[in-house]
Amino acid sequence: MQELFKKASLYILLGTLLMGTLWRGGYFPEQKWPFALALLTAGAVEIAATVAYGRASILRSIGFWLLTVFCLFAITSRVWSVAPGATDRESMLLIGYLSAFFVVRTQISRYGQQALALIASWLVYTATFVAVWGLVTFLWRWGPYAAMLDNVFRAGSSFEYSNALSCFSLMALPVTVAMQRRAKREDRSLLAVAVSLQAAAVLISYARFGMLALAVLSLYLVLSGWRGGFMLSTLFSLAASLPIAVAATMTSESKNPFVGLAVALGIMGIVWLVEHYIDEPRFRRIFQVVALAAAAAGFVAAAALATRNERMRVILSTRFSDGFNLSRLLPHRLDTWQGAMDAFRVQPVKGSGLGSFSQVFTQYTIAVYTKYAHNLFLQMAVDTGIIGVSLLGLFIGYILVMSAWRIIARSHPLVRGFAVASIIFVVYNMFDWEWYVPALTAWFMVGAACLEKLPADDEIKPHSGGNGMRES
Numbered sequence: 001m002q003e004l005f006k007k008a009s010l011y012i013l014l015g016t017l018l019m020g021t022l023w024r025g026g027y028f029p030e031q032k033w034p035f036a037l038a039l040l041t042a043g044a045v046e047i048a049a050t051v052a053y054g055r056a057s058i059l060r061s062i063g064f065w066l067l068t069v070f071c072l073f074a075i076t077s078r079v080w081s082v083a084p085g086a087t088d089r090e091s092m093l094l095i096g097y098l099s100a101f102f103v104v105r106t107q108i109s110r111y112g113q114q115a116l117a118l119i120a121s122w123l124v125y126t127a128t129f130v131a132v133w134g135l136v137t138f139l140w141r142w143g144p145y146a147a148m149l150d151n152v153f154r155a156g157s158s159f160e161y162s163n164a165l166s167c168f169s170l171m172a173l174p175v176t177v178a179m180q181r182r183a184k185r186e187d188r189s190l191l192a193v194a195v196s197l198q199a200a201a202v203l204i205s206y207a208r209f210g211m212l213a214l215a216v217l218s219l220y221l222v223l224s225g226w227r228g229g230f231m232l233s234t235l236f237s238l239a240a241s242l243p244i245a246v247a248a249t250m251t252s253e254s255k256n257p258f259v260g261l262a263v264a265l266g267i268m269g270i271v272w273l274v275e276h277y278i279d280e281p282r283f284r285r286i287f288q289v290v291a292l293a294a295a296a297a298g299f300v301a302a303a304a305l306a307t308r309n310e311r312m313r314v315i316l317s318t319r320f321s322d323g324f325n326l327s328r329l330l331p332h333r334l335d336t337w338q339g340a341m342d343a344f345r346v347q348p349v350k351g352s353g354l355g356s357f358s359q360v361f362t363q364y365t366i367a368v369y370t371k372y373a374h375n376l377f378l379q380m381a382v383d384t385g386i387i388g389v390s391l392l393g394l395f396i397g398y399i400l401v402m403s404a405w406r407i408i409a410r411s412h413p414l415v416r417g418f419a420v421a422s423i424i425f426v427v428y429n430m431f432d433w434e435w436y437v438p439a440l441t442a443w444f445m446v447g448a449a450c451l452e453k454l455p456a457d458d459e460i461k462p463h464s465g466g467n468g469m470r471e472s
Contacts, residue, residue: 006053009046010107010115013100014122016042017442021126021168025159026438029089035438036092043099046106061105061452064098066398067445070391071098074354074384081353082360090355093438097445104449112455113412119446120175120414127172128194130157131201134165135264138204139248139257152315153252155204159437166210167434169201170217171421171443177221178417181230185279192237192275193268199241200264204248206315209431213424220420233278240271249315333374333431339364340373343382351385372433376426379433396426402451412454418447 016038020026026035071094081087107115134157137145144160146153154162176198180191202214218238225231244264251260277283342364346352352360357379358371373379376396381389403419405411411419425434425444434440 002053005045006049006110007107009042009049009103010118012038012045013042013103013446014119017100017122017439017446018126020439020442021130022158025161025164025440026442027159027161027436032089032093032438035442036089036096039096039099039442040092042103043096046099046103050106061449063395063398063402063448063452064101064105066391066395067098067101070388070395071095073388073391077351077353077384077388080347080350081356083353083356086355086359087353093441094354096438097441100442100445101449104446105452108450109455116412116414116450116454119450120179120417123172123443123446124176124179124191124194127168127176127198130159130165131169131194131197133157134201135197135204135244135248136261139252139260141252141255141257152206153249154206155201157201159439161437162205163207163210163428163432164434164437164440166202166205166207166213167425167428167432168440168443169198169205170210170213170424170428171440171447173198173214173217174221174420174424175414175417175447177225177230177234178413181225181228182413185276189272189276192233192271195234195237196240196244196268196271199238200244200248203241203245209428213428217420217424233275236274237271240267243267336365336370336374337378339370340375340378340382344378344385346382347385348381349385349387351381351383351388354383354388357382372436374432376429376433376435379435399448399451400426402448406451415450415454418450421447422451 016035019038020031020035023031023035026032074094075091078084078087078091104115104119133145134155136142137157138153138155141153145157146155147160148154149162155165156162157165159165159168173195176191176194180188180195183191199214199218202210221238222231222235225234244267247263247267248260251257251263339361340357343352343357343360346360357373360382361371361373373382377389377393380392384392399422403422406415406419422444425440425447429435
């Protein structure tokens with residue numbers, strides 16, 4: 001019972017993250033309140049366990065204190081907020097994010113790599129399920145999980161928003177690859193399939209930045225596998241996502257979802273077989289010869305299928321030609337950012353109140369449907385002024401520095417995976433508004449909390465009530 005109590009907060013947190021991810025990303029008011037309360041419950045249980053059994057190493061966490069100071073100031077903006085109701089709701093969420101950081105940081109100090117592995121496993125399982133749900137609902141064109149946006153039918157999965165699906169899948173990919181490289185042989189095959197599914201989810205979301213980020217991330221993941229001999233298998237798993245995405249798009253547009261599902265299952269079966277037998281010396285010698293050719297053939301086949309379908313050509317033109325045209329894309333962002341700057345000047349020092357952006361921005365927006373600045377720091381500057389955005393900048397800057405250090409230094413593979421995930425989330429929020437999808441921000445806080453010191457095995461004291469968590 002003592003060990004169960006010590007682990008309870010992490011189990012509550014992970015269950016909450018799963019609930020929020022699958023329940024519309026925790027985005028709408030009816031989801032935000034239960035999601036925030038569940039995060040706070042996890043924090044309260046962890047406080048009780050820390051008081052009862054000690055291990056208060058959270059006091060040495062720079063990230064925790066930077067986030068705490070920002071939270072305190074943002075919450076006090078309720079005093080002068082122009083939208084008190086929104087400030088109350090966003091304050092609860094913000095404390096919930098702090099609670100998530102606190103739980104993970106304390107659990108890692110208590111259980112070390114065992115807690116880290118459990119957190120990583122939960123992220124991978126959740127993201128893979130979300131990717132599968134996104135693929136199925138995209139094939140069968142089920143709204144609101146998939147919808148027409150910018151003249152392109154796009155997957156959104158449980159988030160109901162394509163960019164959120166793209167961001168979450170990109171965050172999970174480096175952690176999934178890290179787990180795959182550490183896993184037993186029988187588990188590596190399933191994780192290779194998970195890599196293909198998550199990458200395919202990014203593609204069928206048709207998020208412009210997501211596609212660019214996937215290309216850069218894929219290059220990093222492939223090259224990072226050079227030393228361990230994982231380069232070709234990672235390349236193969238990632239390359240398999242392209243024909244899955246193209247086939248899914250074509251069959252979804254032609255109303256033949258079963259064909260698309262059959263093609264996807266066939267490709268995933270090949271990925272599973274390749275990864276399962278790659279350790280066999282004879283197969284590995286053959287695979288080394290044909291892997292690049294097979295990956296290239298997949299790209300060629302996907303390109304050929306895409307160019308033979310008129311609707312597919314329209315989609316590619318919309319997202320890759322018109323969509324990446326700066327003369328079309330940049331003015332909208334610049335106008336949105338200019339409107340945010342105008343709203344910021346209303347209360348430049350202390351802001352208009354946490355969560356008040358949409359109300360203040362209404363007077364300056366160029367489009368009635370735009371409720372966000374599409375830049376985290378600009379939006380937070382409107383909400384909390386120079387003081388608040390500076391405090392948030394200190395926290396985000398610290399996370400970015402820690403992430404860069406974990407990638408460069410010889411860190412634990414899962415920690416490096418969370419470092420890449422943290423960078424992806426921050427960069428995404430320079431052009432979009434994923435911070436305001438609560439489940440995504442909570443996962444970011446979980447990953448950020450994994451970046452600080454990971455205790456050595458000899459620093460973790462054995463507990464009489466059990467053997468600790470099993471590593472997944």
